[in-house]
Amino acid sequence: ETFSYDESDPYGPQNWGRLSEHCDGSQQSPISLYSNDSLEIYRRPLRIQHLDTIPNSLTFRNNGHSFTITFNYPGSRVAAVSGGPLKNSYVISQVHWHWGMNDYDGSEHILDFRRYSAEAHIVTYNSKYGSLTNAMNQPKGLAVLGFLYEIDNSYGASDIPFGFLVENVIESGSSYVENSHLFSLRHIIQSMEFDYLSYKGSLTTPNCFETVTWIVSTKPLKISSHDLAQLRRIKDEKGKPILMNYRPIQRTNYRDVDKYCS
Ligand code: SG4
Ligand code: ZN
Numbered sequence: 204e205t206f207s208y209d210e211s212d213p214y215g216p217q218n219w220g221r222l223s224e225h226c227d228g229s230q231q232s233p234i235s236l237y238s239n240d241s242l243e244i245y246r247r248p249l250r251i252q253h254l255d256t257i258p259n260s261l262t263f264r265n266n267g268h269s270f271t272i273t274f275n276y277p278g279s280r281v282a283a284v285s286g287g288p289l290k291n292s293y294v295i296s297q298v299h300w301h302w303g304m305n306d307y308d309g310s311e312h313i314l315d316f317r318r319y320s321a322e323a324h325i326v327t328y329n330s331k332y333g334s335l336t337n338a339m340n341q342p343k344g345l346a347v348l349g350f351l352y353e354i355d356n357s358y359g360a361s362d363i364p365f366g367f368l369v370e371n372v373i374e375s376g377s378s379y380v381e382n383s384h385l386f387s388l389r390h391i392i393q394s395m396e397f398d399y400l401s402y403k404g405s406l407t408t409p410n411c412f413e414t415v416t417w418i419v420s421t422k423p424l425k426i427s428s429h430d431l432a433q434l435r436r437i438k439d440e441k442g443k444p445i446l447m448n449y450r451p452i453q454r455t456n457y458r459d460v461d462k463y464c465s
Pocket of ligand 1: 266268269270271297299324326339347405406407408
């Protein structure tokens with residue numbers, strides 16, 4: 204059986220614990236974040252190595268739950284993140300998005316009482332584990348960079364042309380490899396000058412492993428209603444469009460959330 208986001212489904216979010224006990228753990232994600240409530244404030248920017256390396260190829264995939272782009276970097280020049288809260292170098296593996304039924308919900312994290320229109324997750328793994336699969340269930344195995352989106356319908360404001368990107372992966376399980384470069388991480392990480400909040404949490408889908416250092420930018424990106432609507436075209440295993448794919452807010456359980464300024 205596979206999970207769903209439908210509260211009335213036997214494998215909906217409140218029952219993900221049936222699929223993996225980790226989903227009932229005490230350090231789950233997403234949570235509500237507050238940009239001015241942090242105990243610790245650090246002046247330690249993230250560093251991203253080889254951000255402008257052109258991947259050998261990009262793999263676009265619809266896994267039935269989200270739209271994912273996996274980066275295949277030339278071996279010696281993988282894009283990697285370090286600094287900030289990270290004690291090691293984390294290799295950038297893929298990016299995917301979460302969205303909602305309408306323009307005013309869709310993000311997984313809530314920032315200052317506000318749910319944003321969508322959220323991009325750049326998934327990275329600790330280089331000492333060699334691969335995403337190996338790192339996923341290991342201590343400090345993953346770091347996920349989260350970027351929130353707000354609606355901006357003014358001409359040219361939207362950062363990503365989702366229409367082109369999703370075109371060939373509308374059906375669940377479909378994927379295709381692209382060698383030209385119509386998408387780059389620069390669309391999301393526009394500059395290293397962003398403030399962010401960081402806390403210890405989990406993957407937001409089963410198996411919900413509690414191995415993720417979350418790094419959530421407090422500066423929202425822009426998306427147009429039209430581009431956002433393109434994400435709702437992709438279909439789940441039942442052939443129905445995925446209208447929303449964000450997990451409900453989890454208990455913070457007194458975890459620390461630290462603030463980082465660049
Ligand atoms: C989405 O379903 C992605 O498509 C998954 O990516 C991802 O799993 C999952 O979300 C959970 O990631 O940043 N939201 S999250 O916590 O990255 C992983 C793939 O399946 C392991 C490749
Ligand atoms: Zn995600």
